[in-house]
Amino acid sequence: MFSRSLQLFRPFGIQIEVHWSWLILAVLIASSLATGWFPVMVPDSTTGAYWIAGTLCAMGLFLSILIHEFCHAVVGRSFQMKIDRITLFLFGGVAHLDDEPPSPKAEFWMAIAGPIASVVLAFSFFGLYVLATGQAWPPLLQAALSYLASINIVVAIFNMLPGFPLDGGRVLRAAIWQFKGNIVTATRVASGFGQFFGILLLMLGFFVLFAGGGVSGIWSILLGFLLITFARSAYVQVAVRQSLHGKSIERFMNRAPATVTPETPVSELMRDMINHGDQSLYPVVESSGELLGCVDPSDISSIPENEWPYHQVAEITRTCAPDRRIEPEQDAEKALMQMSRQGHRELIVVRDNRLIGLLTQSALMKYLTLREA
Numbered sequence: 620m621f622s623r624s625l626q627l628f629r630p631f632g633i634q635i636e637v638h639w640s641w642l643i644l645a646v647l648i649a650s651s652l653a654t655g656w657f658p659v660m661v662p663d664s665t666t667g668a669y670w671i672a673g674t675l676c677a678m679g680l681f682l683s684i685l686i687h688e689f690c691h692a693v694v695g696r697s698f699q700m701k702i703d704r705i706t707l708f709l710f711g712g713v714a715h716l717d718d719e720p721p722s723p724k725a726e727f728w729m730a731i732a733g734p735i736a737s738v739v740l741a742f743s744f745f746g747l748y749v750l751a752t753g754q755a756w757p758p759l760l761q762a763a764l765s766y767l768a769s770i771n772i773v774v775a776i777f778n779m780l781p782g783f784p785l786d787g788g789r790v791l792r793a794a795i796w797q798f799k800g801n802i803v804t805a806t807r808v809a810s811g812f813g814q815f816f817g818i819l820l821l822m823l824g825f826f827v828l829f830a831g832g833g834v835s836g837i838w839s840i841l842l843g844f845l846l847i848t849f850a851r852s853a854y855v856q857v858a859v860r861q862s863l864h865g866k867s868i869e870r871f872m873n874r875a876p877a878t879v880t881p882e883t884p885v886s887e888l889m890r891d892m893i894n895h896g897d898q899s900l901y902p903v904v905e906s907s908g909e910l911l912g913c914v915d916p917s918d919i920s921s922i923p924e925n926e927w928p929y930h931q932v933a934e935i936t937r938t939c940a941p942d943r944r945i946e947p948e949q950d951a952e953k954a955l956m957q958m959s960r961q962g963h964r965e966l967i968v969v970r971d972n973r974l975i976g977l978l979t980q981s982a983l984m985k986y987l988t989l990r991e992a
């Protein structure tokens with residue numbers, strides 16, 4: 620439910636997507652401006668004009684948040700961080716990082732870049748507003764500009780709350796990381812603050828809701844809930860990755876995974892699959908030990924069942940996709956990231972085109988749970 624996003628466009632190789640929660644926010648903003656704020660600020664206009672102004676403001680906020688996120692991404696890239704996706708959601712956006720920032724300094728500058736952008740935007744809209752009042756532009760336009768100036772200040776202030784994963788929380792994490800020299804401790808403290816602010820927002824939301832505040836109460840509850848969720852999962856992610864960092868894959872892999880030869884009848888592969896139920900990829904290995912390719916069990920369905928004994932695995936063997944294989948010298952953190960990025964449950968461990976073993980996500984997870992116990 621929380622991962623549904625709509626893909627929009629792709630400037631400079633950065634995919635821009637909108638999370639469903641942002642769409643709720645956009646509608647809330649447009650409607651509350653059109654029915655509440657604009658009629659108060661500019662009393663003698665038409666309903667249609669209020670809605671146009673409200674929609675334009677929602678779009679202006681959308682663009683502002685996009686610029687905010689782009690500044691994170693650009694600064695992140697200048698520190699050699701790989702950022703290929705920006706998602707806009709309820710409390711702003713996230714520039715997706717494949718890796719943790721390389722240093723506290725990188726984290727600090729990347730985090731602060733967004734709020735700085737929002738402040739610059741606020742001043743720009745304020746400048747336009749001053750110009751608009753001087754030149755006697757339409758009153759609705761003046762009101763829209765003053766709204767966009769103040770909402771950008773709100774965005775800057777909200778994002779600077781010192782709770783991870785908000786920008787302020789990242790600045791806090793960078794400071795603790797710099798001071799303590801440990802990113803896991805820094806993330807734990809900063810995400811603790813994130814959860815604290817999340818709980819505050821939740822409580823505030825319920826208070827507003829019971830006091831008759833309606834929509835803004837629900838908004839605050841949603842914000843608090845998302846903040847708590849993201850803060851907690853961010854910490855788990857860092858802790859998990861840190862405990863697998865530098866650990867050799869060979870420690871976790873199965874050295875004798877189920878394999879097949881190209882001559883194996885498909886019926887026998889089927890029997891094997893029933894015995895090794897959790898394996899979703901079969902390495903096809905020559906008797907000499909050379910890896911020929913991989914079989915995806917779902918490809919069996921291309922052959923009618925009554926013909927399985929007469930067909931060989933070689934007919935459905937494909938080259939093993941690069942994202943399904945890993946070298947034994949890589950560390951377990953890399954392997955886990957590779958699996959979770961592509962949604963694979965296992966990787967085959969290969970050196971010089973010879974199968975060394977099979978690494979499953981469940982083996983890594985088992986290690987992590989035992990380690991925590």
Ligand SMILES: [Zn+2]
Nearest residue numbers: 733734778786
């Ligand atoms: Zn930000």
